[in-house]
Amino acid sequence: MPTGNKTPAGRVLFILLLLLICSGTATVGAQQKKSIEAVRTPDKMKIDGRLDEPSWPDAPSAGDFIIYNPHNGVPSSKRTEVRVLYDNDALYIGAMLYDEAPDSIFMELGERDEGDINADHFWIEISPFNDGLNGEMFKVSSTNVQIDNKLTTGDSWGHNDTWDAVWESHTSIVAEGWIAEIRIPYSALRFPGAENQLWGINFWREVRRNRETSSWNFVTKEFGATIAHLGELTGIRDIEPPLRLSLVPYVSGYLEHVSDEPGVGTSYNGGLDLKVGLTESFTLDATLIPDFGQVQSDDHVLNLSPYEVRYNEKRPFFMEGTELFNKGNIFYSRRIGGTPHLVRDVHGMIEDSEIVTRNPAEVSLLNATKISGRTDGGLGIGLFNAVTNSTWAEVENVLTGETRHIRTEPLTNYNMLVLDQTMKNDSYVSLMNTNVIRAAEKDEHFYTANVTGFEALLKSANRLWSASAGGSLSQKYYSAAETALGHSIGFNAGKTGGRFRTDYNFSLLSDTYDPNDMGYLRSNNEISHSLDFGYNTYEPFGNFMSTRTAVEFNYSQLYNPMAFTSADVELSGMVIFMNYWSFSLDLEFSPWGENDYFEPRTSDMSMYYHRPAAVEAGFRGDTDKSKRFYIEASGEYYRAWSDYGQHGYMWAFQPEFKVSRHFSFDYSISVEKMFNDIGYVSADPAEGITFGKRNVSTITNTVSGALVFTASSYLTLRGRHYWSRADYDGNYYTLQTDGALLDRIYSTTVDNSDVNTNFLNIDLIYTWRFAPGSELSLAWKNAIRGEGEQIITNGLENFSELFSMPQTNSISLKILYYLDYQNFRKLFRSK
Structure with a gap:
């Protein structure tokens, strides 16, 4: 039997792999x-935006930009000059972005943090450590x-766009192109307390009309996030990290009308956000009596599955500066101020003569605090704490008129600690812990929960190979004598850079592992x-700008009892054309079907439903987003091989219109149909x-639009109607x-399984950023929710x-004002 690489085919394969690895190494080493x-x-x-101060010509310029997209590694077609100044308070960046046709520069306006508008862009990536x-x-x-954005190593760009800082900028169009002038106060940065600073930095430019993106320090597409490719900023010396102290007080007022209740309700709120620099590298952020009533409404869905629906975080405090707390996947901020534990159990806790008159669906957040930063030695430390108030349902006895209260959630304290040590070659090791303490007598609902975890990532010197490992231990303390322990283990290794990539991933989650008191696990x-x-x-050829192909083999089994659940193969491919259209295809095949132990909803995993062998195919296509009109479209088809004839499809279509530089809107529709779907209905000890x-x-159906008056004043609209229905055809098993399934007779007159669900949300918000970090917002929100059996x-x-x-x-008005200690200090110093 042939072994090793002695056969011609084996030798050829070995040589090809060696060439791929060496070519990737050469690319990296040449930088x-x-x-x-x-x-x-x-x-x-x-x-x-004029760059007319005398110091600008004295600063050396950064030029000779290199294209990232489309022709990675080729000199930019546009000349760019960037200079850097500094003083005791801030860093200043001046960029002259030459363009032979300044009247052709794209000039669309957009909201704050709207990065995909049709306009040219200039940006700085900076890493003080x-x-x-x-x-x-x-x-x-x-x-x-x-x-x-905050920069991380999460993906190819590694951007976390939930962070907002207070900084200044101004741009202007001139005969030679356009100018960007930027002031970044040191209060927006964290940096070491060294006499001579050495920071990582890179400058980027996008010419929107030809979709050319280039950078000062070369960034290869073959590996790593962009932060791994920074150049160096020298010359900054004898600066002291400033006292970082800012307050953002707010006031808000609400008018609210519920259609089946008389009158209009009013409420007023006031609170404070506080930011304090504890040291040159560590910051305390706190929010006291916050108000998140104007955040975008959740996209609610009809959930027929046994799994909890995960909703995205939209509250600013829990989105900004949380990079450290995302380590280990044990922190899900929506748990804080979420749904009370017993909100759905109240009706089963009352007498026949009682009715529920009030049952809040949301826990009130009293305050939240986070401390985060990184030492000169690269040790990141994050501390998080939040306190939510007790929540009570109100019950009235219709015979006596007496009322009583049922506690649905006690006063609760949420805590998290993260330690994250960076190492060479963009590697790191992290330790994290979450802890939830409920101020109540411990029982099956109200208990203390603790999760401790670690993760580590190691990369080779050329960043082409990596290995990661992690694990967690969950603990629930119901009483001094009763605890529940669970664990998870994960491992990943492979070639994650270059053209050819491969990796193996292993994950183990015990049947008692539960991080969901402060995390989310499906x-x-x-x-x-x-x-x-x-x-x-990555290099264009023919009509193709770049391509990606992949094949993935998956195998899953239950942990307890040890039993097969599924095995499948996934094929995927994507291409970006030279005209910036893109198209992707995906194919998934499950030849042995799936033994689904979760759909039967048994706590001991004693039953499973065998889903038949199936195939699923999908596509997605986009046109050029730099055009005034572009389209996104996608579709999927599913078919199972069974006597029940399960099959279905999904299609989505989204056109977007950029009517003018001030006004744009888009409409999206998605339609999903599943025919002869088999699913859980009920469980009974006698009938199974x-x-x-x-x-x-x-x-x-979703409609979104933005009317942008200036870069700091805009009106946004988002309306979404979701309609889902599950129509049972009378066949029960x-x-x-x-x-397997056995036919049975099921009385739908006793329990009608059909459901028709509607959600309609309209959010209309006017925002005016009238000063750096300060904002006035006026919002109208409409919400309709209905569910029935017809x-x-x-x-x-x-x-x-x-x-x-x-x-x-509801109509609400909210005003917040940014107060910064450094601004007051300069004001008094000038007087």
């Missing part, structure tokens, strides 16, 4: 960091729209393996677990121990019925 010196300025700097893992990005459009009790191979091209056959239809198949009839359902309308 050299550029360096630019910052010059101290004695001038009183005015940020006006120069560790290749953490930093900040400050980006400005040709129309002076500001965008700022399901536990699983062991999974995956092995994938991919090949990417009942499944039913149903047709599930979901249609979602009893689940057998081998995963199936409506006609769309017009359903829409007309929608407005007969209970709805909530």
Whole structure:
């Protein structure tokens, strides 16, 4: 039997792999960091987009930009000059972005942090600790729209756009192109307390009309996030990290009307956000009596699955500066101020003569605090604490008129600690812990929960190979004598850079592992393996700008009892054309089907439903987003091989219109149909677990628009209607121990399984950023939610019925004002 690489085919394969690895190594090794010196300025700097202060010509310029996209590694087609100044308070960046056709520069306006508008862009990536893992990005459009992000190593760009800093910028169009002038106060940065600073920095430019993106220090597409490719900023010396102290007090008022209740309710709120620099590198952020009533409404859905729906975080305090707390995947901030534990159990806790008169669906947040930063040695430390108030339902006895209260959530304290040590080659090791303490007698609902975890990532010197490992231990303390322990383990290794990529991933979640008191885990009790191979091209050829192909093999089993659950193969491919259109295809095949232990909803995993072998195919296509009109479209098709004939499809279509530089809107529709779907209906000790056959239809329509008056004043609209119905066809089954189904008679007159669900949300918000960090917002929100057992198949009839359902309308005004200690100090010093 042939072994090793003795066969011709084996030798050829070995040589090809060696060439791929060596070519990637050569690419990385050829890179050299550029360096630019910052010059101290004695001038009183005015940020006006003119660069006319005497110090600007004294600073050396950074030029010779290199294209990132489309022709990675080729000199930029546009000349760019960037200079850096500094004083005791701030860093100043002046960029002259030459363009032979300044009248052709794209000039669309957008909201704050709207980075995909049709405008040219210039931005800075900066890492004061120069560790290749953490930093900040400050980006400005040709129309002076500001965008700022935290930089991480999460993906190819590694941007976390939930961070907002207070900084200044101004842009102007001139005969030679356009100018960007930026002031970044030291209070927006964290940096070592060294006499001579050495920071990582890179400058970027996007020419929107030809979609060319280039950078000062070369960034290869073949590996790593952009923060791993920074040049160096020298010359900054004898600066002291300033006292970072800022307050953002707010006041807000609400008018609210619920359609089936008389009158209009009013409420007023006031609170404070506080930011304090504890040291040059560590910051305390706190919010006291916060008000998040104006955040975008959640996209609610009809959930027929056994899993909890995960909703994205939209509250600013929990989105900004939380990079450290995302380590280990044990922190889900929506747990804080979420739904009370017993909100759905109240009706089962009352007498026949009692009714529930009040049952709050949301816990009140009293305060939250986070401390985060990084030492000169690269040790990141994060501390988080939040306190939520007790929540009570009110119950009235209709015979006596007496009322009583049922506690649905006690006073609760949430805590998290993270330690994250950076190492060379963009590697790190982290330790994290979450702890939830409820001020109540411990029982099955109110207990103390603790999760401790670690993760580590190691990369090779050329960043082409990596290995990571992690694990967590969850603990629940119901009483001094009763605890529940669970654990998770994960491992990943492979070639994660270059054109050819491959990696193996292993994950183990015990049946008792539960981080969900402060985290989110869709399901536990699983062991999974995956092995994938991919090949990417980054250089344009023919009509193709870049391509990506991959194949992935997955195998999963239950942890307890040890049993097979699924095995599948996934194929995917994507291409970006030279005209910036893109198209992707995905194919997934499950030849042995799936033994689903979660759909039967048994706590001991004693039953499973065998899903038949199936295939699923999907596509996605986009046109050029730099055009005034572009389209996104996608679709999927699913078919199972069974006697029940399960099949379905989904399609989505989204056109966007950029009507003018001030006004844009988009409309999206998605339609999902599943025919002869089999799912859980009910469970009874005598009759067993009942499944039913149903047709599930979901249609979602969303309209979004923005009317932008200036870069700091805009009106936004988002309206979403979600309509989903599950129509059971009268075929019901009893689940057998081998995963099969046995026909049975099921009385739908006792329990009608059909469901028709509607959600309508409209958010109309005017925002005026009247000063740096300060904001006035006026919002109107409309919410309609309805669910019934009568199936409506006609769309017009359903829409007309929608407005007969209970709805909530609210109008709110919120004003917050940014107060910074450094501004007051300079004001008094000038006087």
